[in-house]
Amino acid sequence: MKLKHTGFLAAATLCASMVLAVPGMAEDRSIIVQSTTSTQNSGLFDHILPMFEKASGIKVNVVAVGTGQAIKNARNCDGDVLFVHAKPAEEKFVAEGYGVKRFDVMYNDFVIVGPAADPAGVSGRRDAAGSLKAIADAEAVFASRGDDSGTHKKELSLWQDAGVDVDAASGTWYRETGSGMGATLNTSVGMGAYAMTDRATWIAFKNKGDFKIAVEGDEAMFNQYGIIQVNPAKCLNVKAEAAKSFVDWIITRGGQSAIAEYKLDGKQLFFANAAKEGAS
Numbered sequence: 001m002k003l004k005h006t007g008f009l010a011a012a013t014l015c016a017s018m019v020l021a022v023p024g025m026a027e028d029r030s031i032i033v034q035s036t037t038s039t040q041n042s043g044l045f046d047h048i049l050p051m052f053e054k055a056s057g058i059k060v061n062v063v064a065v066g067t068g069q070a071i072k073n074a075r076n077c078d079g080d081v082l083f084v085h086a087k088p089a090e091e092k093f094v095a096e097g098y099g100v101k102r103f104d105v106m107y108n109d110f111v112i113v114g115p116a117a118d119p120a121g122v123s124g125r126r127d128a129a130g131s132l133k134a135i136a137d138a139e140a141v142f143a144s145r146g147d148d149s150g151t152h153k154k155e156l157s158l159w160q161d162a163g164v165d166v167d168a169a170s171g172t173w174y175r176e177t178g179s180g181m182g183a184t185l186n187t188s189v190g191m192g193a194y195a196m197t198d199r200a201t202w203i204a205f206k207n208k209g210d211f212k213i214a215v216e217g218d219e220a221m222f223n224q225y226g227i228i229q230v231n232p233a234k235c236l237n238v239k240a241e242a243a244k245s246f247v248d249w250i251i252t253r254g255g256q257s258a259i260a261e262y263k264l265d266g267k268q269l270f271f272a273n274a275a276k277e278g279a280s
Helices: 002-021 037-041 044-054 065-075 087-095 128-138 148-160 182-192 197-202 240-251 253-261
Strands: 028-037 059-064 081-084 101-114 142-144 175-176 194-198 212-215 222-230
Touching: 037 044, 037 059, 037 197, 037 253, 044 059, 044 065, 044 240, 044 253, 065 081, 065 087, 065 148, 065 253, 081 087, 081 240, 087 101, 087 222, 101 142, 101 148, 101 197, 101 240, 101 253, 128 142, 128 148, 128 212, 142 182, 148 194, 182 194, 182 197, 194 197, 222 240, 240 253
Parallel strands: 028 059, 028 081, 142 175, 142 194
Antiparallel strands: 081 222, 101 194, 101 212, 101 222
């Protein structure tokens, strides 16, 4: 009887090991979300993720980097969900088969901040390209992230609209930090340099000094965020069921309400705008 009992335990252990080895049969209840620094630095994830985790039992681990790096990481299968803000790059990610489908999630806007002295005389202006041209003409110091993030991509497109070759100015009045938004703002304040930032990160930023928003309100500085489940057909390690649960929650009532409710100092940081039909 003892031998039979031992054999039964061994067989049961082997069966359990086989079940755990089969993808999808015992999926780990956690996912990796490749996202931007703004969603993390603004405190948004600290606000919304506990709600999702409580409702679903799924743990969300966030890798907060620039959008360009987040997309590269997702292409390398180092994540289950992509949550970023560079729509053309996101659509390319899906078109090339790395993502299942892209959904709008929320928006805010970019602003140009600068010192109270305002050496380029742009304070109060609404035209982003014209303001950047004025900064270039004055050779006033401008701190750029220079990191292929969503913010950096938008900034470069605005310099192009302004007709300014920032590559030629690199290292002179145009300084590239190669850092995230918070670190770049710290550098900006330390150098007395203008910078472009998403509004949410600026509201949450604690080291403003005498800096203030100089330029805002241009439609060209609209900032849309999107979410994409990484395609399990490309990345076999993707936890498809849990990833889809997160995407579905974010773009439907639970997540959209949580995003809209998040405020700092009475100010709403992000405006939920996922399509009403929700997940498909």
